[in-house]
Amino acid sequence: MNGKKKNYKKANLAKDYFGYIFIMPFIIVFVLFALWPIANTFFLSLTDATLFTMQDPNIIGFDNFISLINDDMFRIAFTNTWLLWLGNFVPQMILALVLAAMFASTTFKIKGVGFFKAMYYLPNLLMPVTIAALFQHYLTVHGPINTFLVGTTGILSEPRNFLEIVTDTRITVMFLQTWMWFGQTAIVLVAGMTSISPSFYESAMIDGASQRKMFFSITLPLLKPILLFVLITSLVGGMQMFDIPLLLSDGPLGPPDNAVLTLNMFMNARRTHPANAIGNAAAISVILFFVSSFISIILFRMFREDDGKKRRRKEKTA
16 A cells, blocks of 8 residues: 555656646746846846947946936837827727627627627738838828818818827827727637626526626626736737837837837837947836836736725625
């Protein structure tokens, strides 16, 4: 008997080692291509490194961060990044929630749901460069949009150069970001909604609950982990916004009046600056990292504390 137990323990131990072997490739790739670059970026942010002094930079402490805080262009880029992200995330979430509720609903019974999912997801498969180039052509003075608004419908009395106007350029970037990502967000939300047990809805229907009541009292609370995932991933992606605003503004510091200058665009401009290129750009990356991490931690705590408050209320009433 004792011999059998020993053999059983050895077998379990051997199986445990297999798990480490299977995850080892991920750990190696992560250390080489993610952890080391992150640590090196933190180091470079404290130096005066340039493209020519990468191997032997001087430690200057927090000078890069202080210069960024006092830089008007950095403050503009920081404000624009948040404005453009919120301007596309809010309508994206509303549209995705509506579509997901319709696709997952047993009341609507939409035919060809798979086709609509594919069509809504299609913009996400297109390259941002392609989309930006396409809309840049559409929004020129002689583009099809001006032709329609001026010549066909007469809504405008004269052609409008949309990409030379601050508000129009920002709205265009927000619209393109929403159009590209709402399909993916809707599919993720549909997956979350279909995982909710139908018994909750059946009980609510027996009690006479309306569709609206079930959505806000059952669907949204049970969808909270999925909503948190969408919010965090969208936040991280929004803080790294680069392609579309860069191409629509003809460069990192292009017209109109830096209306769509983002932190990533500003970092790219600083990286090529001859004075303090790499160190200053690395400092922007570190700020982005801490801002994203700080907001993510707050969101995690908010969702967790909300669950804790509800649990305590139930214990008090019980």
